[in-house]
Amino acid sequence: MSDRPVLVTGGAGFIGSAVVRHLVARGTPVVNVDSLTYAGHRASVASVEDDPRYTFEHVDVRDAEEVRRLFGQYRPAAVVHLAAESHVDRSIDGPGAFVGTNVIGTYTLLEAARAYWTTLEAADRQAFRFVHVSTDEVYGALGDSGRFTETTAYDPRSPYSASKASADHFVRAWHHTYGLPTLVTNCSNNYGPYQYPEKLIPVVITKALAGEPIPVYGTGDNVRDWLYVEDHVRALCAVLEGGRPGETYAVGGSCERSNLEVVRSICAVLDERRPAGAPHSQLITFVGDRPGHDWRYAIDASKITSELGWRPRESFESGLAKTVDWYLQNESWCAAVTKRGEA
Template identity: 65%
Template structure:
């Protein structure tokens, strides 16, 4: 299969690219190389004859048409998106343009390509989304997001992703485009851009800086190891039912405070400091509109496609910490990029 992966130089996209190439798929990596992208993420496959790279912006329909014509993919895995909630609070326009308009352009380019090839039933457009479109859950552990949970986005980021999900479903119903969708829980692991919670905590700890936790650290997330997610995404694009959506979760719920304390314990073991890293924990003003809890019910993908996560959060966090300890040459240059190391997403709170 030849797969066009958008956002393939990003965190999750690069994991998909690496895994797909390792399994013998031809991969075309389409990425605009914005601030969170890094071609080092795919350096391990860059010389592989199965791999090709195209620098283009999904907001540029003309460029997309040329890439589809040049490569004639059998499937699209659409991961390119603005994804940092804090940045969406400060600058929602970029999220509307990339996540909504960009997805519209991808759908139209894919539809044109699909129709020009005689509308093959084997073609797939896989739209990769987030559990944040469903809103916030109560503390009750029995309540989880399912594929039938009503949408209730609470941030510019999740609203833009919800809109893109609706577009994908509409293109399937209206034009017959063979689509599959997936909504995932919080990802973590190697190559995670250093503005999200886990890499921020690891790198701040190593630098002797405060470990910032929003509010009281009571917000709960379901943590999914990125390589598990990549495996699930390939499972969905290869075997998912057309028009179907699949929730992908790690079955690893932790509060932010629990998560940070676990990271500190791992760092105490792997890179001991003069004092326990937990002493660096600092509670900071909460994010505006911070959802209380996310949790995925992955029954559908488990029962229909036979997929389930293979990495526990404890094992995954240990692998992640060790990777950052071993790869300073990767993360050090990224700390100089725009916005990294700054507190973002306080626009409403400052009013």
């Protein structure tokens, strides 16, 4: 990479903050662009706040004027675009915010990146990259067998996945129409430190620690492919540095588990770490399923493995143990961000 910064959008969120921490730790300058919605917290990047290679910009990616300013001021070598509304339940209750950030925000960023890219010298134009981070949910649902690949037809089933599918298409169109060197990644379910307590794993941990009912949708048989966030970050860096413009890379953890299996695994770890509350599985409570709940997701990550040499380092068991331990050591973070999100 150049000594110019990488512009990371959504860098105060769960995956984005992990990208920021990783890049800064290895010596890459970073401009973190985040509007600090309920799920974005500067506490998630506190470890790099004082690093001279790190800059924070409180900017909404829908703000075209401000986004253009960022490109002109910082002259980035690349963009890693993670800014997004990402919670399916929230998209069902309020889809407009998802269209605004995920679709309009991505379009706004693409246009600013394209205008900036055309001003670069030939070598810098050749080296510039725009990595758009998406989800496997754009592919819809699988049956009991098979896996998503980069060529799986799109079939989004929720307002969230529809908005991400739309953004993916815009990103690819800007490559094919204008030549902007874009890349798309579609990842499976992420988990790990600093995840806002609305997603399954942190919800289970926080509910269990509080002795509250642990909600499980339907029968808990829906299956997801789980990817530890640090493994995902390494994949994104591999795509940023070695991916071919115009290509898509599917990123998965090869760790399929039903939701109920995940919940029981968390309870088992907590029984070891906090035996006073054992058995935590007695708190499991089945609740009505959410509308349009996809049955199964699974990723075939053979392309990124064969082309870029990436593969996950964490098993589900090792990643889950690290995740539970982090939440046990950071209960104050969970309480603070949850309180702010409810304000």
